[in-house]
Amino acid sequence: MANKTDIIDRVHQTVGGTKADAERAVEAVISFVTESLKKGEEVSIAGLGIFEAKTRAGRTGRNPRTGETIQIAAMRVPKFRASKTLKDAVK
Numbered sequence: 001m002a003n004k005t006d007i008i009d010r011v012h013q014t015v016g017g018t019k020a021d022a023e024r025a026v027e028a029v030i031s032f033v034t035e036s037l038k039k040g041e042e043v044s045i046a047g048l049g050i051f052e053a054k055t056r057a058g059r060t061g062r063n064p065r066t067g068e069t070i071q072i073a074a075m076r077v078p079k080f081r082a083s084k085t086l087k088d089a090v091k
Helices: 004-015 019-039 086-091
Strands: 043-045 050-056 059-062 067-072 076-081
Touching: 004 019, 019 043, 019 050, 076 086
Parallel strands: none
Antiparallel strands: 043 050, 050 076, 059 067
């Protein structure tokens, strides 16, 4: 499984410069996506996909320990839709 460190290493190898510069670049992209989703905006990255924040409706759940019925509040959650290019590459 790849993680953020692997992405930073790949950016460093591809772009050059220092590893700290590569880390700042990756952090900037993650920060931009996060801030945009907080504002309710979509982020579309060509060849990768679309990040968006959707509202999940409230629902009734059950506490597994006690069996008690509880109400789960509505909330905003991040969603990702892969682009056709990414889907075709993974096939």
